[in-house]
Amino acid sequence: xxxxxxxxxxxxxxxxxxxxxxxxxxxxxxxxxxxxxxxxxxxxxxxxxxxxxxxxxxxxxxxxxxxxxxxxxxxxxxxxxxxxxxxxxxxxxxxxxxxxxxxxxxxxxxxxxxxxxxxxxxxxxxxxxxxxxxxxxxxxxxxxxxxxxxxxxxxxxxxxxxxxxxxxxxxxxxxxxxxxxxxxxxxxxxxxxxxxxxxxxxxxxxxxxxxxxxxxxxxxxxxxxxxxxxxxxxxxxxxxxxxxxxxxxxxxxxxxxxxxxxxxxxxxxxxxxxxxxxxxxxxxxxxxxxxxxxxxxxxxxxxxxxxxxxxxxxxxxxxxxxxxxxxxxxxxxxxxxxxxxxxxxxxxxxxxxxxxxxxxxxxxxxxxxxxxxxxxxxxxxxxxxxxxxxxxxxxxxxxxxxxxxxxxxxxxxxxxxxxxxxxxxxxxxxxxxxxxxxxxxxxxxx
Ligand code: MEV
Numbered sequence: 001x002x003x004x005x006x007x008x009x010x011x012x013x014x015x016x017x018x019x020x021x022x023x024x025x026x027x028x029x030x031x032x033x034x035x036x037x038x039x040x041x042x043x044x045x046x047x048x049x050x051x052x053x054x055x056x057x058x059x060x061x062x063x064x065x066x067x068x069x070x071x072x073x074x075x076x077x078x079x080x081x082x083x084x085x086x087x088x089x090x091x092x093x094x095x096x097x098x099x100x101x102x103x104x105x106x107x108x109x110x111x112x113x114x115x116x117x118x119x120x121x122x123x124x125x126x127x128x129x130x131x132x133x134x135x136x137x138x139x140x141x142x143x144x145x146x147x148x149x150x151x152x153x154x155x156x157x158x159x160x161x162x163x164x165x166x167x168x169x170x171x172x173x174x175x176x177x178x179x180x181x182x183x184x185x186x187x188x189x190x191x192x193x194x195x196x197x198x199x200x201x202x203x204x205x206x207x208x209x210x211x212x213x214x215x216x217x218x219x220x221x222x223x224x225x226x227x228x229x230x231x232x233x234x235x236x237x238x239x240x241x242x243x244x245x246x247x248x249x250x251x252x253x254x255x256x257x258x259x260x261x262x263x264x265x266x267x268x269x270x271x272x273x274x275x276x277x278x279x280x281x282x283x284x285x286x287x288x289x290x291x292x293x294x295x296x297x298x299x300x301x302x303x304x305x306x307x308x309x310x311x312x313x314x315x316x317x318x319x320x321x322x323x324x325x326x327x328x329x330x331x332x333x334x335x336x337x338x339x340x341x342x343x344x345x346x347x348x349x350x351x352x353x354x355x356x357x358x359x360x361x362x363x364x365x366x367x368x369x370x371x372x373x374x375x376x377x378x379x380x381x382x383x384x385x386x387x388x389x390x391x392x393x394x395x396x397x398x399x400x401x402x403x404x405x406x407x408x409x410x411x412x413x414x415x416x417x418x419x420x421x422x423x424x425x426x427x428x429x430x431x432x433x434x435x436x437x438x439x440x441x442x443x444x445x446x
Contacts, residue, residue: 012057019059050347066293066350067091068357072098073106074237074372081373082354083289088397090285093380094373100249104241107375109368114185115161115232116337118193119225120178120201124169126218128176130211132165138207139163142178145203149195158183160196175222178204181232186363188296188339190226197224228300229307233337235367237375240329250387259323261386262330269317279317279378280309283332286377290370291336294358295344295351301336301370308335319378332375338366395425402430407441 011019020037027033037060042048052058064084069091072079081098083091101107124131131138143150143160150159161181168175178200182193201221208219246255269279284305288298309318322329340363344351355361358369384390399420403413406427419433433439 016052016059019057023059047349054344054348064292067289069095069098069373069376071095071102072369072372072376073102074368075109076106077359079359079369080357081290081369082293082357083286083373084292085285085289087285088400089394090289090377092393092397093384094286094289094376097376097380097383101239101376101379104239104245107237107239107368107372109235109237109372111364111367112234112236112333113232114183114364114367116182116184116189116193116230117227117232118180118182118197119227120180120197120204121222121224122176122178122201122204123174123220123222124176124218125174126208126214128167128169130213131176134211135165138204141207142200142203146196146199149192149199153184153192156185158185158189163200184339186340187342188300188337188363190297190300191342193226194224197226200224228303228337229335230304230337231308231311231335233367234333234335235364235371236331236333237368237371238329238331239375239379240327242326243323243328246328249383253387255328256325258383258387259328262328262382263321263323265382265386266317266319266321273315276309276315276317279319279382280306282381283318283334283374283378285381286373286375287334287336287370290366290373291338293351293354294338294340294366294370295348295354296338297343301338304335304337319375330375330379332371332378334367334371334374336367336370338363338370340366395420399425399430402427406430406434408434408439409442412437412439 008022011022014022020034024030024033024037040060040063042051042061048061051061064086065088067083067085069081069083072081081094083094085091142163146160153159159182161183163181164179166177166179168177178197180193180197180200182189182196184192201224205219205221208214209216243255243259246258247253249255249258266279269276284302287301287305291298291301305318306315309316318334319330319332322331339345340355340361345355346352358366361369381390384393396417399417402425403416408416408430415437416430416433416439420429423429434441
């Protein structure tokens, strides 16, 4: 017999308790599931309510570790950088790199530009030449009629930078766009940009309808939306030093040899998109963790970074290395649109603390901090990959997680860690050792 498919109506309108009751019925051990979901609710009902309002259909909270990296020297200022991420080796690598570069001048960041982009996509069937001719008049009107939305942003030093008409008819019949650029100062600006774009579309429709040269069916707005590809909202960050200061970065390895191997490591990523993807993932380990901790949109940041990495038509690494017989310079140029006001930044208590911890940076400063953390992580990853290999450090972290997962009691952990110093780590191997040594899991852990 085929199972009856039932539509759940009005789920979002139900109370949290009703949602929990419905959802936990789908889980094998309903009572246990209910208990676990509830155990992650915040004890303060007001805070719980606030967290629930960040999303829809919320039934519980999903915790991630909030870590910090101290000693982060950037543009001669010392930061303690908050990182929200579930991969412990990422924080360890960032902390190690930060400490290493602290005594070598630290990271230097420079914001290249902060321009954001939005587009009104439309189909055009009327005379294109007339549109081109009349565009200056239309543009003036678009800007004027959006003033109600832009007024406050203009007061803060931002607003609409420009509106261009772009012809994409060679890609899709009739396809054109209003290509609009914005300065959103300290906000990420998504709502501001999208509101401006929708107002532009409204003005455009009215303007088009009032021109006697055009026909009622001559223009059709398809959509209005910002672009997450912001190549001109970009920061450059670098570290540099003389080769002698890299001596013994790996015990016994001369700095020049390290620099040679490091350069090769980056060149592999330049030669091969498979490696470039992992290389860039390592950069986003750091960037995303800061983006999350500061309440920004990591999906937007990732989408932009990867599109930028493929701007030449070939997916490439986002970092570059320059070395000669004396010098080592490692650089990252990253388009990254971040905000320090609006959205979660004013709402989430931990996000607010992150901004406080960083000394309330401007959006430009935060771009530098996020990119520098990405560079720190990439430096740490490539350094390990071309020297000791990555597994040594990773497996140590992995082992600690396994010990937790299998409930190895605190007083036996050191022995187990010592045992695995020169052995392959796996859940199976730890379980076997526990059996052999008759280590019983700590109570409360299965
Ligand atoms: C793991 O999260 C990140 C690395 O794979 C990055 C890299 O390979 O460069 C270690």
